[in-house]
Amino acid sequence: MKPFILLLIAVVPFVACKKAAKVSPQKITSPITVPTSNPITTEIPDTLATNAGVKIQIAKDSVNTDETMLLFYKSANPGYDPMEDARYFAGGGKVSIASICDDGTEMAISxxxxxxxxxIPLFVAAKTDGQYLLKISYEKSFPADKRVWLRDTYLKDSxxxxxxxxxxxxxxxxxxxxxxxxxxxxxxTGNGQQSINLH
Incomplete structure (x- = not known):
């Protein structure tokens, strides 16, 4: 009987140790959220470089011409400023052109x-009836995608x-x-194929 008893004693502690090591899995009750990121969109700002400029010319022929100039500054006054702008004064020429600022002043340089x-409204005049031409005679620091639309409200054209x-x-x-x-x-800014509202 003694050998049998010794064998039983050796097996029981081994089984007890195995049961103590068992761990029950825990249930996850809260939902798992996966962080998402918003898509990144890059928008190119529609701006002009400081001191970018353009001259608009009216011409009867190669001799009889007049021009008005627009210069763009972020801090500029949209109205007439005698320290920055040059008012338009009618002369004795056969053609005349001026830009008109926000306060209604006619400008030679704005x-x-x-x-x-x-x-930007334009003032145009001439001494006689006839056909005349409007065009850009000078531009500075204008990127290729900038459009200078001329709107003709009389003929509804642009x-x-x-x-x-x-x-x-x-x-x-x-x-x-x-x-x-x-x-x-x-x-x-535009692609050169679009039109503008004429009204």
């Missing part, structure tokens, strides 16, 4: 802040002056063909 799609000139007829008896209400500039 410094203004750039706002995409901002409307053209990007960076891609072509604009011939038009002026009749002294019809005040709709000249003055400050016919032509407007709209400067903004």
């Amino acid at each position: 410094r203004l802040p750039y706002t995409p799609g901002k409307i 053209i990007d002056l960076r891609t072509g000139n604009y011939p038009f007829d002026l009749t002294k008896a019809d005040t709709n063909t000249f003055g400050s209400s016919r032509f407007k500039l709209v400067i903004k």
Whole structure:
């Protein structure tokens, strides 16, 4: 009987140790959330470099011409500022052109802040009836994607002056063909194929 008892004693502690080592798995009751990131979109700002500029010219022929200049500064006053701008004064030339700032002043040289799609009215006049031409005669620091739209509210037409000139007829008896209400500039980024609202 003694050998049998010794064998039983040796087995029991071994089984007890194995049971003590068993660990029950824990249940996860809270939902697992996976963090997501928003897609990153890069938008190219529609801006102009400081001191970017453009001259718009009216021409009867190669001799009889006049110009108005626009210079863009972020801190510029949108109205007339005698320290920065040059007012337009009618001379004895056969053609005349001026830009019109926010306070209605006619300008020969206008410094203004750039706002995409901002409307800049133009004043045009001539001594006689006839066909005249509007075009860009000079530009500085204008990127390739900028468009200089000329809007003709009389004919309900528009053209990007960076891609072509604009011939038009002026009749002294019809005040709709000249003055400050016919032509407007709209400067903004575009692909050159789009049109602008004419109204």
